[in-house]
Amino acid sequence: MSKGEKIIQNYYANESIDYLEPSVTSRTIIDDYLYKRKPVIIRGLIDDWEASNKWSFSWFQEKYGNIYTNVFSSGNEAKSSQMRLKKMFAKMQQGEILYSSLYTKELFPILSPDYPLAGTILSDTKFNWLLDLPKTIHGDMNVIFIGNTGTGIKNHQDSMGTHLWSAQIMGTKRWIVSPPEESEFMYEGKADWLKREESIEKYPKFKEAKALDFILKTGEILILPVGWWHQTEILSDSISITHDLVNETNYHHYIDELNKSHQSDPKVETFYRASKSIQANWAAQLTQKKTTPIERIYYSISFEDLLEKYLIPHQAVILQNQINHWPALHKWNLDYFRERFGNAFIQYFHGHDDKSKKIRLRKYLETNFDQPHYSMWCLDEFYDILAEDFDTIEPLNNKEKDWILDLPKKELNALTWIFMGTKGSGIANHTDRLGQHVYSAQISGRKR
Template structure:
């Protein structure tokens, strides 16, 4: 039996199943690591001892190991680095508190397109999400795009989709496992007939807009928001199509982008990058928290997070600033167009964690 997962900051350990009668299990290195990790989480020695003995370990050996960890030189080194982490968390927490002192913080602004200078100052460098309401005023896509149009113009072409997502709780993290090829006309029929579902979706990973056969879709895009380089559009744009109910789980991107809703509505929820410590980001750019059903027993620090919520209507364009966490669900059959062709610096590096067993 592997050591159980602990609650971060909860103070007590979750119960473990009682072992069958017999000899005590060994206090191996995985348990010693577990002791160190959970003392760093400030779980109490008493709750840790209860969990370990319930898992079949010898109580006296467990008590000695828990008490002895505090004098371990490796653990003392970890405590020093923990102080540095706590300082960084206090810095981001104080900046977040300053952001939230703005009376309009909790509302995602919807507005006509500002000037380039205002857009860069307020939303790019100011790092604030916004919904622009008039970008698509001259887009042919607004009058033309529909499932029927896709079928008529491109139905004979093969595209990449994600499929069988409902069978995998981590479908987005494992998206490469869900790649399938489908004739677009057949996929259109499936979307229309299937009703609301998250089981299949043509997402940004399809790379269709890199193919000359889909150049007509790019020709349907008119004016662009401020700070966009038109020449980069074919290389930094993506097409999305799927049924109501398709979900993009909570994550952050590593660049800034725009996302224009052409057909159907999407609900976007945002969380500030300054609140990353509350989102249990153990694996790459993903959070395990489902904003519709947050498990506050397992992820108690999520209570500290402030969630911004907005429904994006057809013709509206979301600007996603750098590092903002977001979870997105389609409320209708949806056709969308996303693009990251900003003419300001838009390449950033993250030192992402790769801890998959917490």
């Protein structure tokens, strides 16, 4: 079983997409799919839309043939060129395979009555907070994709931290989607699902990838959570509408992306300015939990800033892009540990509050436990062997910054642990005993 298969099975429970009836509530989708980062398809929700009955290639050519749109043939929207719709349709009739992303900013007041959100969950401002933004930018949330058979969009992740919904107005489109935990296999989108063997030769880790592969049919709506990789292939001449989506489940992703990218991306800048005055109202709608959001830092941070802003005030923080060079990220897995370190002793727990027991690593990995289990492995004498696979992080990379590094080697080794666990396991609420700070590097999987 590949790593991608394990990710989809362990995190997302199945290898097929769920289908829901049009009576489904926005609360159900939020709780059962968006919080859990699971894609889902709704059937029958847009049967009454005028767009479903009248939109076609000939209709767009007749009504809006002089409108300019982005047209590309390579699957890469970044390589698109501006072209009038009528010229694009003429090229299609001559046999060219083309795809268009028609941004509806100017056309929105004219076209939106053909796909009225009113009366559906798509109009629920608790489901999509972006609907609270000024109507003058609602057109920036919509894209109409038009393409003939054989075209599509290359493998990619959407920007701006948004979920999306995509309504298939005409034709059929194949979607190949993978969760964000598979990012290391995607090579920034260079890996191509439609040329899998060729891609594996160029990008070897792509062989570990696994996707949900399904066909979106006329009248169906796909809801795809933030961060999911997706590639499409049009199976019959297609028109679809894609719409950005933000709510309590991805609010922090959205705000983080606005703050990070607004100065370099005009679209993001538009949403950044429009969202500023309403952020407090959105934040007040967040599900009240007895926890607070943790700050994520995407850039390189100095030791002085880490000390002043986080360590001295005792504020937790997540540092991203600090360990991308570690060999552990692509070497470490259960088979690797079993083969190389099977005789090492580790401590393991049944449940969060169970007392730990000692067991050899090989036996632990080969035991079929009847409930989620968790283990701790103090590296001790194995430290020197495993240390080639990881390193200190940049802001704490010498003895002046991390005084722990002054300790004798034996004691230093005893302060480094590897934690392993199955889905649903974990460790009980506690504080560490020595009064030290800790940093924990997530090598694979996800941990709350």
